[in-house]
Amino acid sequence: MSNDLDNFVAISSALTGIAASKLRPSLDTHKTAQAYLDYATEHGGSAFTELMGLSPAEVLEAVANEPDGDIAIMANCVTLMWYLGAWYFPDGLLAYKQGSSSFAPSVVISSDAYTQGWAWKVGQAHPMGYSELRYGYWSGQPSTLSDLVGGE
Amino acid sequence: MADTNHFDVVIVGAGVSGALIAKQLGAAGKSVCILEAGIDYKDSAAEALQRFYTAQAKVPESPYTPAIVTPDAQGVQSPSNPSEHVIGRATTLTLGEDSWQNSNQAYMDQQGPLAFASTYERVGGGTGRHWLGTSLRFPPNDFKMKTVYGVEEDWPIDYDDLEDWYGKAEHEMGVSANAADQGYHDIGFPSGYSYPMPQILDSLVDDAVKAGISGLEPQEGIKLEVTNTPAARNSVPFQNRRQCAGNTNCIPICPIQAKWDPTVTLYEARQSPSVEIRFKSVASEIVVGEDNLVSSIKYLTYDTFDGGQTGSGEVTAERYIIAAHAIETPRLLLMSTNDGKTPNGVANSSGAVGKHLMDHPIYLSWAHTKDPVFGYRGPLSTSGIESMRDGAFRSKHAAFRIEIGNEGWNFPIGDPYTTTLDFVLGTNHSQLNDSGTAQQGKGLVTALNHALTRQFRLGFLVEQTPEDNCTVGLSATYKDRLGLPRPSITYDLSDYTKMGFVAAKKVSSNIYAAMGAKEFTKTITKEDADSDPTSFSVTYDANGAVVPEGTAGATTEYFQYFGAGHIVGTYRMGSDSTNSVVDKDQRSWDHQNLFLVGSGVFPTVATGNPTLTLAALALWAADTVLADLG
Numbered sequence: 001m002s003n004d005l006d007n008f009v010a011i012s013s014a015l016t017g018i019a020a021s022k023l024r025p026s027l028d029t030h031k032t033a034q035a036y037l038d039y040a041t042e043h044g045g046s047a048f049t050e051l052m053g054l055s056p057a058e059v060l061e062a063v064a065n066e067p068d069g070d071i072a073i074m075a076n077c078v079t080l081m082w083y084l085g086a087w088y089f090p091d092g093l094l095a096y097k098q099g100s101s102s103f104a105p106s107v108v109i110s111s112d113a114y115t116q117g118w119a120w121k122v123g124q125a126h127p128m129g130y131s132e133l134r135y136g137y138w139s140g141q142p143s144t145l146s147d148l149v150g151g152e
Numbered sequence: 153m154a155d156t157n158h159f160d161v162v163i164v165g166a167g168v169s170g171a172l173i174a175k176q177l178g179a180a181g182k183s184v185c186i187l188e189a190g191i192d193y194k195d196s197a198a199e200a201l202q203r204f205y206t207a208q209a210k211v212p213e214s215p216y217t218p219a220i221v222t223p224d225a226q227g228v229q230s231p232s233n234p235s236e237h238v239i240g241r242a243t244t245l246t247l248g249e250d251s252w253q254n255s256n257q258a259y260m261d262q263q264g265p266l267a268f269a270s271t272y273e274r275v276g277g278g279t280g281r282h283w284l285g286t287s288l289r290f291p292p293n294d295f296k297m298k299t300v301y302g303v304e305e306d307w308p309i310d311y312d313d314l315e316d317w318y319g320k321a322e323h324e325m326g327v328s329a330n331a332a333d334q335g336y337h338d339i340g341f342p343s344g345y346s347y348p349m350p351q352i353l354d355s356l357v358d359d360a361v362k363a364g365i366s367g368l369e370p371q372e373g374i375k376l377e378v379t380n381t382p383a384a385r386n387s388v389p390f391q392n393r394r395q396c397a398g399n400t401n402c403i404p405i406c407p408i409q410a411k412w413d414p415t416v417t418l419y420e421a422r423q424s425p426s427v428e429i430r431f432k433s434v435a436s437e438i439v440v441g442e443d444n445l446v447s448s449i450k451y452l453t454y455d456t457f458d459g460g461q462t463g464s465g466e467v468t469a470e471r472y473i474i475a476a477h478a479i480e481t482p483r484l485l486l487m488s489t490n491d492g493k494t495p496n497g498v499a500n501s502s503g504a505v506g507k508h509l510m511d512h513p514i515y516l517s518w519a520h521t522k523d524p525v526f527g528y529r530g531p532l533s534t535s536g537i538e539s540m541r542d543g544a545f546r547s548k549h550a551a552f553r554i555e556i557g558n559e560g561w562n563f564p565i566g567d568p569y570t571t572t573l574d575f576v577l578g579t580n581h582s583q584l585n586d587s588g589t590a591q592q593g594k595g596l597v598t599a600l601n602h603a604l605t606r607q608f609r610l611g612f613l614v615e616q617t618p619e620d621n622c623t624v625g626l627s628a629t630y631k632d633r634l635g636l637p638r639p640s641i642t643y644d645l646s647d648y649t650k651m652g653f654v655a656a657k658k659v660s661s662n663i664y665a666a667m668g669a670k671e672f673t674k675t676i677t678k679e680d681a682d683s684d685p686t687s688f689s690v691t692y693d694a695n696g697a698v699v700p701e702g703t704a705g706a707t708t709e710y711f712q713y714f715g716a717g718h719i720v721g722t723y724r725m726g727s728d729s730t731n732s733v734v735d736k737d738q739r740s741w742d743h744q745n746l747f748l749v750g751s752g753v754f755p756t757v758a759t760g761n762p763t764l765t766l767a768a769l770a771l772w773a774a775d776t777v778l779a780d781l782g
Contacts, residue, residue, distance in 0.1 A: 138530025
């Protein structure tokens, strides 16, 4: 039987397209998955509890069937947490999604969350202000996308 | 016992100029006291990086203090109230229609008609903490615009006067460049001159622009070329600092200090036992004696940013140097009324203190390339197009340099945030998600990768003319928590400058077309120009002359501009004491023991980023002060 963290990582991987082995690497120095699970449990309310009761496939189905529903918005929050290291408030995110607000309020979860944001890696780059690369790397090609996000 | 409040030289401001001068004077054994309004950089470097990482809006001011934002109960950050801070400062967060004139959000009392869009720091190291590192020399014609093109002003010095000082500044700060690439527009170097470090490597974005414009027709008769940008950033280890690791974050903070900033030189200056820095010491009055010489500088002290004044002090010296840049320097001069003895402020017999405020208003454009160029990598900018910094067109419209950005669409639309939200939610604020599809899984990765890896932007730094109606004064209404009046600002752009935007837009579109890139620059409407304090309209006829809106056959265009952070011109140097504040030595015409340094002395904003030139002038001023002291 899978525990909460396994299920959270599986759901997160399905939503983000990032391999589970990248979201929770075997040498997990940042423990980002656990930190995000804890954060979402504290701030995500009943929608997050509900989401965690579903399988990854069921989450994707809920997102497709009812994109503005509570589950889908919470799924968006989880996706953005991984990509941007920030927690978007569900109400504000829904308003932004529906076009009634031009701004989606958020908080940066932590310094670690910022420097582990996946949007940068999906762009084959690194967070601004956090490069682990060496002088001159920018004059050559970056690592391949599949190297960075895992999977095929 | 020695008087601990008397020095050979007192300097106000521990920024670029203050640091460079203090080091020179200290090395010569002179006693120096720097009064710095902000906190010690030693206390703040690690905290500054953490503040940046956790800032929701990562604007240039975000790492520094006092904090420009205050979190609410949920942690959402909004602009702090500047009247609650002992030392206020401006932020680019308060340039919106609803905030730019809101005194509870915006530090500067902006009177318009347009908003002054640049900001500065009040912290040990000054605004140089968040500079880009661009270290361009000014072409010779920048110093003689009146003579050559019949516009603007001539400087009282020329390129030849500055050439050696440029070299000294480049070596003091550590600039990476190859001299052979930098000789355009008659910029000269002594035979055999070399920069202290080889050039920083070009980015893939630079390569794409270079290849794309190789076949582009000359623009206004000028062939465009991409040139590597000299930068005070380490291409090799230098001054015990590391090589640049391409953090793409020169502004607002380099996490490894591969970029020179004034704290590097302040550290060296403080190795001299005769150099003292008094932090949290806000200069409040320049005192003028009966002999019309400056006799002391008074300052106020504080413990916490949101507390009040906790003490005061007064220092005396043989020579006084105000190095608090082009807004706080005139503010201090104007505040110094000496109980009515200098009712218009110190050093202001010409009435020119505070006038001719300038910037390089930026025309920002952005596009998507056919093949990936991989932005968000390398230093923020490694190359530019310098070709249109000079040419016959300058008799008609403003010149500009073109900065090639390596940070994707971070500057234009706040990416990767905006585009990520678009593909996750199905919105289209980036214009890259036309179908409005929300993605998950691999589809999200593929779509976002395609979007981000093809983004790049160009920034056109347009030369702004010096005008009497662009001013720094004292707010009659608003004060900071020390009870000192906040700066009030009036600001506008001349027709000459606006026509520089028209030319920039044309060149920009031609570059993108030549590259086969799809342009996404936001279209500015009449409604924007009417409501947004950083937007304007310009109407011109077939000859490029500005005419009233609605004139038959004329064209009207609308633009938004951004600040370059180049705050220039409010105590200009000149050869005539009736219309300038300092002479060519940067010495006050009115008070022979007072020097005013920094980019405030520039008679024109010229066509390059100002730091290298103000650094060269600071070293020159240090030499003059040393000669004075004997």
